[in-house]
Amino acid sequence: MNGGRPALELRGLSKSFGGLDAVRDVDLKIFPGDRKAIIGPNGAGKTTLFNLISGVLPATSGQVLLFGRDVTRWPSHRRTALGMARTFQITSLFPKLTVLDNVLLAIGGLRRTKFVMWRFLSSYRDPHEKARRLLESAGYWERRDVEVRQLSHGEQRQIEIVLALASDPKILLLDEPAAGLASGESREMAAFLKRLDPDLAILLIEHDMDVVFDVVDRISVLHFGRMVEDGATSEIRSSAKVQEIYLGTG
Amino acid sequence: MESRRKLLIVIAALLAVLIVTPFANSYVIVLVTHALIFAILAMSLDILLGFAGLPSLGQAAYLGMGAYLTAILATRFQFGLDWTFGLVVVLGILIGAATAALFGLFAVHAGGVYFLMITLALGMCVWGLAYRWNSLTGGDNGIVLPTRPEFGIQLADDVTYFFVVFGFFVAALALLTVLVRSPFGRSLVGIRENEPRMRILGYHTWLHKYLAFIIAGGFGGLAGVLWAHAHGLVSPEDVVLATSVDALLMVVLGGPGTLVGGAVGAGIVVFLREYLSTLVPWWQYVLGGVYVLTILYLPGGLMSVPERIRGWRARWENGVRVKFPRHTS
Amino acid sequence: MSSQVVRSIAWGLIAGALGLGTFMSPPPVMAAQELRIGFLAPTTGIFAQVGKDMTNGFQMYLDEVGGDFAGAKVKFIVEDEEGKPPVGVRKVEKLIRQDKVHMFIGGLLASTGYALAPVSTRLKTVYVASIPAADDLTQRDSAKFPYMVRTGWTSSQPNHPFGEWACEQGYKRIVTIAADYAFGHEVVGGFQKTFEGCGGRIIQKIWPPLGTIDFGPYIPTMKKDADAIFTLMVGPMSLQFPKQLAAAGIKKPVLGGGTSYDEFVLPSMGDEVIGHVSALQYSAALDTPKNAAFVKKYREKYGKVPSYYSESNYSTAQMIHEVLKKTKGKWPGTEQFVKMLAGVQLETPRGPVRLDEMRNPVHNVYIRVVRKKKEHGYDKDELWNTVVKTYPNVGQFWKYPKAEFLKQPVYSREFPPCKYCE
16 A cells, blocks of 8 residues: 555564463564554464564564664664554553643653753643643543543543654554443544544554454454464455454354 | 642741741751751652652661761861862762762662662661771761861851751752652653653653662762761761661651652651650650551641641532532442 | 732741741740759660669769759759760750750760760860760860760770789780770770780780670680680670680680679679679779668669669769869859869769869779679679779879870770780
8 A cells, every 4th residue: 555664564573481472473564554453362462462563572583673673672662762652451541640741741751851850841832732732632631630540441541542642653553442441432432543643554453343444444363473364454354264263262 | 820829838938947947046946957958868868759759768878978978078188168168068969979870770770679678778888888997987986077167157156057058958949849840850750650651651761760869869968968067976877777767757757759748757857856755765656656647647748738638628518518429439 | 819929928937937936935944053964875775774774873863962962953854865976966965955954974885975075065065974985085085075074984994904913813815805896996905005014915806796696706716725815795795705605615714894794784694704804993792881882772772783884973973063062052164163073082982083184083993703692781692793803093094104105096906906916
């Protein structure tokens, strides 16, 4: 769909924990603007794969390339600096801080000013402008002074994505953004994701197939750590193999 | 608006201390001076404990470094007894920071209880040095300082010295207030709340914690310089674990993560200790009880009392107006 | 907005003023003739029992005279110095500034003495060092502390005659084993100086750290060809060392610093210390009417035999009273009081005491052997420091000329050097 350099490329990426191969020899290319989902039954290795891509876990073998650069050995924060962002399956926010503070921390992460000690954070104009923009588009500006722990689960999931967007990522990894959401909230989430910048590449893990089919155009299927199928949404929807995996192994 | 009001209250309280103290009896002046110095130490610890979430049990080490440096320079080289006192202050801050920079290499990568244990052990190392390195530190006799510096003003005068210490305290409070509200200070809070998340967000969290550790060490060193001259004696007893624990308790008592809380805690501990120990032989149990009750029933420390009262009042008013709870969840 | 500012400031000022105002009560109205005495002793912590002996000694004298020194009502204020020099300094600041004491007394450790003496100079207040024994307080550093008077002793003072006594017993070669801190160094130093002066040889010096309770690593290394062992232990060390020495089967004569066998620890000791010899300016077994009366009264009142910690503070009170008798209960002023106290000559439980020109006592030194017997008419066999020889009127410089003595460095780990150590 999109020529040129992939935003993210995996080459033969593997991870084993002792004798268990959680991720085996996975190849993947994602181009700017791609919307892709990785599906697979529980224990297929989806989250491990995410952890490898984002640098939470070191790879056993293989390579991760971000915009053409080999980042396999890089720590998370350097990958973030290069334009990758991710959310977590388990909500990982700053529960005792306000919505605004959460977003400001996320914005600050990539700025040099994060080491500035002699000036109030509130005296910087653009982080606040940006936080305002992000929160307004997410519909949270009015509630910016609420502590995050007082929000509902669905609201926290959305803040999680706002945080990921704060670093102006070019590729966004979403780990089950709709997990635990009521169906109405899931639809809102899907709509929210579709509203995002069309140049942003999104890689998504999701069990809620309605969200998957709504948001992405290509799907990869992971099974026992292997990439067994890769294709457009419609192909995967009708793939016999996928049916077998999901029905056969439950 | 809220923060503006807090600022005004702090300024007013500072003015009160500044105006009233010189008219108090001379022992109170001494105690206020001690309290202000320990307030600097407690605030430096609050940067670690309250903001970065690093419970250090070795803060006395930096106080000790600053104090011993001051004492050794004064007794061996007669240095720092005139205008060079200013240089000693700078050197004291530097030696505190340098010690922290060294210790931080061992301590900062650890978290929670391990951080506690490592800082404790490193603090004991400094105590060991003070106690054993007889030729330099005077061993358990410690070092008695000569008369306080004189440079146009005579610090030997207790009121003058109170003003000087007060000045350093206000400067430390101002600097640290800016620090905790700066982008860097906010990053420490983020690390306290969720360090893995901060890493994902692009923060080199180790470096942030390490810098905070060094800064806390620097302010600890400053407290040490002032302490040496306030007390006129530097002894291994100043560097013992109990001093670090005191600093920790001052922060906990006042309210971690509030800066001013550490100062309030320091004042309460210093005054309570002196007056209680005169009144009752079992004063240590009283202090211990106060600490335990604070930790159990007032985890936010004394600084959280106004907020709690507001909370109670709101609940009470609600209870009167609406006879049923608004939220059941 | 502005009314809010005003309100905030007002509240802050009120809060601050209240906080400080509590402590701003005017100085106490002074009675016509009141003598305020601050007393520093550890009343909590590991030294609490010693502290009690110190306080009891002084208190007993006060009770004897009804708290009245020749018309001056004595206000006796005890502060807990916890056995820590910085705490001592803080408490002295309190005693002088808040309680406006005329003098302060005590402190337990030598290091506390070193910390307190400069405060007496800085705040121009009399300090009576009844216990801290650091030599230099009344020797090389004496000039720095014009308001300090010592009524106790210097660490090396009883050990000077003790060295000569050891020569008289025919000991030629002695091993020393002593706690590794300033007090231990000074005790051993004094002994070594005179013992080697009369022809003896110290052939080995062992320094276990303060607080050692397992002497297993040290006892076997002691030279087998020594005639005697000289030891200085403190606290729990003094209980453990004789036990372990006996258990190791070592039967050599044991000589020790006076505090190792003080009446304070003696009741807790076993029969293995019988025959051990020590030197000090006091023994509860001292057979004088004055001391017998003192011991009986003290034991009746406090349920234990007085230690030198009790005696020293008792006689300190006695000496202060003596000065007040001359002034008819009036406070003569700091300088004058120091001068007068230094001129006191008195019969005390320890014997006759006067002070030398550096304001340190000249008194008897007793060579004491631990024996199990009945003393002062008590009907039970107990361990007592039986006096076997008295050296009368011993000063801090012993028989050496003062100037010559002061030229040598203070006794330390390195001085006197161990010439005969192999």
